[in-house]
Structure formats: C-alpha cells, structure tokens
Amino acid sequence: MVLVCVERRSSFMKKRTLFAIVIAILFMIIGGVGTFFTQKQLINEREENAINKKIPTKENKTLNIHFSSSTLVTITKSDDDNIYMNKQGVDFKLDKTTQADCTFTEEKDISSLTINNPTVNHDSRYPFSIINFNSYTDDTVYLRIPQHYEAIHINGENINLSMYDFSIDNMEFNISTGSISLQDVRANHISQTKSDTDFMIQDSKVLDTLNVNSKQYDINVLNTTAKQMTLSTGMGNIFTGNTKGELNISSEDGDVSINHTTGKSTITTKHGDILFHDDAIDFDTTLSSTNGDITIETDTSSIDHNHIDFETSLGDISIFNKNLSSERKYKTNKGKISIKATTKNGEIDVEELDSEDTHYGYD
Known part of the structure; x- marks a missing residue:
C-alpha cells in the first residue's frame, strides 16, 4: 500500500x-x-522623430550660438555654407511637439543660432525593463558649422560640448556647469570665461592665445601648441602634456602638473602642489607656491648646467636624493637658463629623470 x-x-x-x-x-x-x-x-x-535641419547662411563673419537648456552637443565643420542640426532618437517622456528645436536669425555681419533641447534625461522610464531604452534615445545634438565664420561665441548653462576637426579665427566659450572637449582644432584665439566647467583641448594648434579660466573644475591641455597659454583655476587641477608655447598658469587650491613642455613657464599656486616633469629644461622656468610642495623631475644636466634659485621658508630642499635640509636656499650661477622654485611652507624636491623619458601622466 x-x-x-x-x-x-x-x-x-x-x-x-x-x-x-x-x-x-x-x-x-x-x-x-x-x-x-x-x-x-x-x-x-x-x-x-529624428531631427534633420538644413539652415542656409549668409557670408557673415560672426556666429553666436546660445543653448537655452541643458544640452549634449557635438560640433564639427560643414562642407558647404549651410548649418546642419541633427538629433537622432526621441525622449519617450516628452510629447513630440516638445522635442529639440532651434531658431536662426541673421543681421548685418552677425548670425545667431538658439537651440532648445528639453530632452536631456538619462533616467530610464522603465528601470526594471529588459529593454534598454537608452539604446533608442540620444540626447546629443549634432551641429555642422560652415567655415566662413571668423568668430564663434558659444554660451549656455549645463552644456557638455565636444568639438573636433574645426578651424576658426576666434573661438569664445561662456559655458557654466558643464564640460568642453576640443580635439584637432585650429584657431588664432581660444578662450573660456571663468566658470565651473571642465576644459580639455588636445591635438590642436592655436596660433596666438589660449586663455582658459575655471572656478572648481579641471583644465587639461594635451599635445597642443599655442604662442601663449594662460590657464587659471580656483579649486580645480591643471594638467598639461607635450605642449609648445609660453605657459602662464595659476591656481588657488588645485594641483598643477606640467609634463614635457617647450617654452617659458611661470607656475603659481597658493595651496596646491606643483609637479614639473621634463627630460630637459631649455627655457626659463619659475615655480612658486605658498603652502604647497614643488617637485621637479628632470635630467641632471638641467640642474648642473643652468642658473638655479631654490628657496623655502619652512620646508626642506632635496636635489637628486641629497637632502639640503640645513639650508633654506640653494643657488648656482651656471648657464643662461633660469630655474627658480620658491615655496613658503612646502618642500622642494628634485628627482632625476632619464634623458630619453617621453612619458607623462598622473602616476
């Protein structure tokens, strides 16, 4: 049973x-x-819902671009005299009538383009869905700009801008709370007013001045040439690598890292540290900090055969592992190149760098 x-x-x-x-x-x-x-x-x-706009333009010299809402934007050159605005995708949270749009006006010598992009929303409408809705939406506005403009002024708040393969005489940014990334750009002048914006430029050539100011965000300049680079930040960090041209850099509380540069350098910080990394110092270099440490990484010839002036009020001086803590000043009168490092409360440390060194980075 x-x-x-x-x-x-x-x-x-x-x-x-x-x-x-x-x-x-x-x-x-x-x-x-x-x-x-x-x-x-x-x-x-x-x-x-894809947006594809073709805007004919006159031969004006100046273009003002204003973003009236938060926007991800990519800018490159147009192959003709038209402005092209493209946006693929749709924000499923918005009505079709409220998707991205633009207005364009022209006056004597000045063109104005205003872009309203209310679709920036990275939150998933269905967070537990097996479908990734981000694959079917794209917040990025793509702009192609004619090359007949001599000056472009771009402004807006919470703008994340990317620009590549572009040539212009004068490029001026007034963007707050966002980011600016420039690659393969050629210009006579580039400037960004002082605001909370990350700024990066790489693989570019600026014939005259590169002027970038930031309050709390970082500034990065890589593989770029400019006659004069003026970079300043309040609390952000400044990093340069493989640059050519005169450097004038200042920081309140951020750290400064200079790696392989060709040109006169003047670096000033209040509370940040300074790293100067170059296999051969061939131009006058002045490094000063109130409360930060100064580290110089270079070859022995740059120290042995140049005019050296190191001074610290309360810190120590070390040159190639030789501690000069008993002295607050170290001076030599050799050579024509001047290398000056001054700090009040920080250390001055010189470390040997191989003459064949081409590396730069944060490590």
Whole structure:
C-alpha cells in the first residue's frame, strides 16, 4: 500500500514539473515576441522623430550660438555654407511637439543660432525593463558649422560640448556647469570665461592665445601648441602634456602638473602642489607656491648646467636624493637658463629623470 502511494506521488510530481516547464517556455516565447515587436516600434518611433535641419547662411563673419537648456552637443565643420542640426532618437517622456528645436536669425555681419533641447534625461522610464531604452534615445545634438565664420561665441548653462576637426579665427566659450572637449582644432584665439566647467583641448594648434579660466573644475591641455597659454583655476587641477608655447598658469587650491613642455613657464599656486616633469629644461622656468610642495623631475644636466634659485621658508630642499635640509636656499650661477622654485611652507624636491623619458601622466 505504501509503495502504491509513493508511485502515485512521484507521477504527480513529474506531471506538475512538466506543466511548469511548458508554462515557462510559453512565457519565454510570449516575452520574446513582445520584446521583438516593442523594439521594432521603438526603432520606428526613433526614426520618425529624428531631427534633420538644413539652415542656409549668409557670408557673415560672426556666429553666436546660445543653448537655452541643458544640452549634449557635438560640433564639427560643414562642407558647404549651410548649418546642419541633427538629433537622432526621441525622449519617450516628452510629447513630440516638445522635442529639440532651434531658431536662426541673421543681421548685418552677425548670425545667431538658439537651440532648445528639453530632452536631456538619462533616467530610464522603465528601470526594471529588459529593454534598454537608452539604446533608442540620444540626447546629443549634432551641429555642422560652415567655415566662413571668423568668430564663434558659444554660451549656455549645463552644456557638455565636444568639438573636433574645426578651424576658426576666434573661438569664445561662456559655458557654466558643464564640460568642453576640443580635439584637432585650429584657431588664432581660444578662450573660456571663468566658470565651473571642465576644459580639455588636445591635438590642436592655436596660433596666438589660449586663455582658459575655471572656478572648481579641471583644465587639461594635451599635445597642443599655442604662442601663449594662460590657464587659471580656483579649486580645480591643471594638467598639461607635450605642449609648445609660453605657459602662464595659476591656481588657488588645485594641483598643477606640467609634463614635457617647450617654452617659458611661470607656475603659481597658493595651496596646491606643483609637479614639473621634463627630460630637459631649455627655457626659463619659475615655480612658486605658498603652502604647497614643488617637485621637479628632470635630467641632471638641467640642474648642473643652468642658473638655479631654490628657496623655502619652512620646508626642506632635496636635489637628486641629497637632502639640503640645513639650508633654506640653494643657488648656482651656471648657464643662461633660469630655474627658480620658491615655496613658503612646502618642500622642494628634485628627482632625476632619464634623458630619453617621453612619458607623462598622473602616476
């Protein structure tokens, strides 16, 4: 009797397991079909809501671009005299009539482009959905600008701007709370007013002045040439690597790192540290800090054969692992190049760098 009950129970369990498997397979099929049709609908809706604007322009010399809302924007050159504005994707939280748009006006010598992009929203509408809605939306506005403009002024708040392969005489940014990234840009003048904006420029050539000011955000200049670079920040850090041109850098509380530069350098901080990293110092270099440490990484020839003037009020001086703590000043009168380092409360440390060194970085 017991054996019969066990057999019946086993048969019942097998049937229930089989039923559960069948139901699971049906749910998977239904879910797969539903996902397929949903994705197809999202793709169609994205294509229907794509923005493609072609704006004819006159031969004006100045273009003012204003962003009236938070925007991710990528700018490059146009191959003709038209401005092109493109935006792929759609914000599913907004009505179709409230997607990104722009207005364009022209007066004598000045053109104005205003872009309203209310679709910047990175939160998923369905956070637990198996479909990644971010794959079907794109907050980025793409602009292509004609090359006949001699000056471009760009302003806005909470703007994340990327520009590449662009040539202009004068480029002026007035962007707050965002970021600016320039790559392969050629200009006579580039400037960013003092505001909370990360700034990066790389692989670029500026014939005259690069002037960047930031309150709390960082400034990075890589593989770039400019006759005069003036970089200043309040609490952000400044980093340069493989630059050519005169450097004039100041910081209140941020650290400064200069790596492989060609040109006269003047670096000043109040509470930040200074790192000057160069395999051969061939131009006059002045480094000063009130409360920060100064580290110079270079070859022995740059120290042994140049005019050296190191002074610290309360810190120590160390040159190639030789501690000169008993002295607050170290001076030599060799050579024509002047290397001066002054700090009040910090240390001055000179470390040997291989003459073949080409590395730069934060490590």
